[in-house]
Amino acid sequence: MSLRTGAPSKRIVVDAMGGDNAPGEVVAGTITAVREHGVRPILVGHAARIREILAAHEALDEIPVVNAEDVVGMDEGALAGLRRPRSSVAVACRLIRRGHASALVSAGSTGAVVATSRLRLRGQPGVxxxxxxxxxxxxxxxxxxxxxxxxxxxxxxxxxxxxxxxxxxxxxxxxxxxxxxxxxxxxxxxxxxxxxxxxxxxxxxxxxxxxxxxxxxxxxxxxxxxxxxxxxxxxxxxxxxxxxxxxxxxxxxxxxxxxxxxxxxxxxxxxxxxxxxxxxxxxxxxTYGGGVLLGLNGTVVIAHGASRAPGVAAACVLARDLAESRIVEQIGERIAATRPHRLPRREESR
Amino acid sequence: MSLRTGAPSKRIVVDAMGGDNAPGEVVAGTITAVREHGVRPILVGHAARIREILAAHEALDEIPVVNAEDVVGMDEGALAGLRRPRSSVAVACRLIRRGHASALVSAGSTGAVVATSRLRLRGQPGVxxxxxxxxxxxxxxxxxxxxxxxxxxxxxxxxxxxxxxxxxxxxxxxxxxxxxxxxxxxxxxxxxxxxxxxxxxxxxxxxxxxxxxxxxxxxxxxxxxxxxxxxxxxxxxxxxxxxxxxxxxxxxxxxxxxxxxxxxxxxxxxxxxxxxxxxxxxxxxxTYGGGVLLGLNGTVVIAHGASRAPGVAAACVLARDLAESRIVEQIGERIAATRPHRLPRREESR
Known part of the structure; x- marks a missing residue:
């Protein structure tokens, strides 16, 4: 299903703290994605804890780590997501907005991931x-x-x-x-x-x-x-x-x-x-790597909360494939072409 | 599951014209309900056609027939139900309102059966x-x-x-x-x-x-x-x-x-x-005889549109059991006891 082109791809950013089995299984799955599928990730979360796990897998040099102090719990919803500017998901979104990464993978609380990425990546024009x-x-x-x-x-x-x-x-x-x-x-x-x-x-x-x-x-x-x-x-x-x-x-x-x-x-x-x-x-x-949040200025893959390493690896591959297929840009172009005729304007301003 | 008491029960009324296999399988299922389960039904629909089928089963004397000229098709919705005062379902509801029967069985279009019986049986107070x-x-x-x-x-x-x-x-x-x-x-x-x-x-x-x-x-x-x-x-x-x-x-x-x-x-x-x-x-x-429409002044069992004779028979038994358990009256008493304190008044007038 890989849609890779010849061009070097941007990195994808993985929320190391999201999911029932975070950060252990998330980091392990990310390492699998690097070693078996050639994915180029960044891990975001408690840096010291992440480095410990990377070291245990002898992977310290393979994946860059960005620190985020705050973690949104699996039982927290949309509001928690909005109130935590230093959460791993919020920091990950910032990396995408600044062009350091092209897609996000998280197995965290769906409500919080949706709310945070909606706030920080914003909707595509017309969505x-x-x-x-x-x-x-x-x-x-x-x-x-x-x-x-x-x-x-x-x-x-x-x-x-x-x-x-x-x-x-x-x-x-x-x-x-x-x-x-x-x-x-x-x-x-x-x-x-x-x-x-x-x-x-x-x-x-x-x-x-x-x-x-x-x-x-x-x-x-x-x-x-x-x-x-x-x-x-x-x-x-x-x-x-x-x-x-x-x-x-x-x-x-x-x-x-x-x-x-x-x-x-x-x-x-x-x-x-x-x-x-x-x-x-x-x-x-x-198997399919989870759900994909469509309509934002950045690709977000929401893996199952109970994901273990293979599920996280599949989600990383899916995120990479989506980013390399330029799905956000393609959707943007298609909607821009359609919008003037078809979509009701009153909805756009919301 | 029978909840019969000693008292003689009212008849149930069966819409002979409703369902993909009407009237043949509906009439056959009703005969089964009489002979094997002691249900006392009335059949409503094209009287001549129903009598023909009853005769073929040698059951002409076992089940009274009430004529209804009009039939609501399986592909017709709520509006058709409302516009046909002479449809088999409408005539069946009239039999219930006049006290000749206590429950209705139909395998007809759900939308039409719901709309017709809502119009003709009306909601219980508080529902x-x-x-x-x-x-x-x-x-x-x-x-x-x-x-x-x-x-x-x-x-x-x-x-x-x-x-x-x-x-x-x-x-x-x-x-x-x-x-x-x-x-x-x-x-x-x-x-x-x-x-x-x-x-x-x-x-x-x-x-x-x-x-x-x-x-x-x-x-x-x-x-x-x-x-x-x-x-x-x-x-x-x-x-x-x-x-x-x-x-x-x-x-x-x-x-x-x-x-x-x-x-x-x-x-x-x-x-x-x-x-x-x-x-x-x-x-x-x-197996379970279909869905039961609750909240009206009369019991309505909506059998699956594709019902054959055994499904119709099960629906007849279910309708009889519900009528004999006085479910409408029991629900009414319970809601009457609750209403003054709990249910928002503005909803009642609709």
Whole structure:
């Protein structure tokens, strides 16, 4: 999935203090990203603690460290993010704004990472609110779901912007030529849904430049690969994503119980279990490196809070690929070309 | 699950014209409900057509038929429901209002059934909007999810009412002594969520009479059996319910592919497949007879649109049990006792 060009890339900055297993697993994952994938990172956080871990991995010379005294806890939300100018995420954002780095990776509290990076990186012109894009392992092609939790209260116009962000993401990161966009609702007909989706449906039907709108999709279509991009508000998207996780977990648990219940089933079911594990891995956010916060002046990859080293390494590779594909610039150009005709001006000033 | 008392019960009325397989499968399922479960129904719809099917089953004398010329199509929504005073659902509601029947079963378009019965049965005093309750097969006890799609744009006060409706339903239908209620949101902390859930959380924390509020639950908790009742708006609830269906369908398809891929796995995997089928059946709305529209002056069971005879029969039994447990009256008494202190008056007049 690497999209590297010949040009030397900027560094990506990793929040060493974010996540349930920080800083140990985060630093270890970053080292893996350097050694196995050629990523060029900067680690931000408690410098002394980070250097200790680097030294234990004999990696002190491989990764520069920038100190940040403050840490936002995993149980802290958006407000904590805003109130801590010296937090590792805030310092990391500053490195991006000053041009020292091109993308951020954090496994910290989603609310705090979104709020901090929104404040410090600011929205791209024409994008009112950012959205978290996640990749669902559907067939034949993966599906981009957004927003998975950045903007809980979205306006119809924002869903139109999310459709543009998702289209750019599917095209640039997944190589989908002309991504088809579905609107998550509760019925396929235009009139079905809540106020938000009914109005968004109208706007999207109004021929939005560069968006191939395929109409409404339902919860049962999320994993069916019917469309390439599914657009929804951050509340519904987060509930749907976690419902998928919970459902798969239930089925896997049921299967495991069936296997332990009968010895005769154990042997023959091995193949199925392997397949189930593959499926779970495909659904596991670690595999895809986590969600990507789109719409800001800088790329932010939000890894799962429970990420261990492999998940962090995958997130670093994803951040590098996104930065090198110049996704922020590409989205900017596309939206600038569209804006004068299509996007309602009153939303822009917010 | 039967809650029958000694008193002779009123009839339930079945919309013979609603559903993808109407009227054939609906009439057949109603006959099953009579012969195997002692349900006493009335069939409403095209009388000549219904009598033909009854005759083919030699059941002409077993079930009274009431004629209704008009039929609301499966692809028609709320408006169609409102505009058709002679539709089978409208005629069925009239039978309930006049005291000839106590509950309605329909596998017709959900939007049309909700709109028609809301108009014709009217909300119970103190209930602003109805909610569809579905039973999820969680362990150790089932979980009631509401609203699964009746009220797409809900207000915080309505979610409080849904909590009361769901509590009554879990207690009366499932026999859960003191049901614990969770609010579906995107984070466990009170501050997480969208405007609707943050305000609903405040209201529910304010000690609502008769509701044991356990705080927020997430999408991943839906099938975990953490609480007995999960409250949400009809849009989010419908997306979540259909996402569960889609996820389970995906896993089952993956498993089936694994089995056909290898002959050696076929035999040993039989047990697992049986278990998967059981799980799917548990998740299948046919097993539980469908969703129940709560909050109106009459019980309405909305069976799955694709229901065949067994699903219709299960819905008839559910409707009979609900009517005999006097769930409408019990909810009414409970809300009347609570209302003066707790429910915001401005919502009542809508």
């Amino acid at each position: 009112t609110r950012p959205a978290i894009a996640v990749v669902l392992p559907t067939r034949p092609r993966p599906t981009v779901l957004l927003d998975a939790g950045a903007t809980a209260d979205a306006k119809p116009e924002m869903l139109v912007q999310f459709a543009m962000l998702g289209t750019a993401y599917a095209r640039i990161l997944l190589g989908t030529e002309s991504p088809r966009v579905g609107l998550l609702s509760i019925g396929e007909e235009a009139g079905k849904g809540n106020k938000l989706t009914r109005r968004a449906h109208e706007l999207l039907t109004g021929d939005v430049e560069g968006v191939d709108f395929a109409g409404n999709v339902e919860g049962s279509d999320l994993l069916a690969g019917k469309v390439d991009v599914v657009v929804t508000d951050g509340f519904t998207g987060n509930v749907a994503l976690k419902t998928v996780e919970g459902s798969v977990r239930l089925v896997v648990a049921e299967m495991r119980e069936a296997v332990t219940a009968s010895r005769s089933a154990k042997f023959g079911a091995l193949l199925q279990r392997r397949r189930l594990r593959l499926l779970r891995d495909r659904l596991d956010s670690e | 602003t909007r109805p909610a569809i309750a579905v039973v999820l097969p969680t362990r150790p006890r089932p979980t009631v999810l509401l609203d699964a799609g009746a009220t797409a744009d809900a207000k915080p006060e309505m979610l409080v009412q849904f909590a009361m409706l769901g509590t009554a339903y879990a207690r009366i239908l499932l026999g859960t002594e003191s049901p614990r209620v969770g609010l579906l949101s995107i984070g466990e902390e009170a501050g997480k969520g969208n405007k609707l859930t943050r305000r609903a959380h405040e209201l529910l924390t304010g000690d609502v009479e008769g509701v044991d509020f356990a705080g927020n639950v997430e999408g991943s908790d839906l099938l975990a059996g953490k609480v007995d009742v999960v409250v949400t708006d009809g849009f989010t609830g419908n997306v979540a319910l259909k996402t569960v269906e889609g996820s389970v369908r995906l896993v089952v398809a993956e498993m089936r592919e694994a089995v056909t891929a290898s002959r050696s796995a076929k035999f040993g995997a039989l047990l697992q497949r049986r278990r998967l089928r059981l799980l799917r059946d548990r998740l299948d709305s046919e």
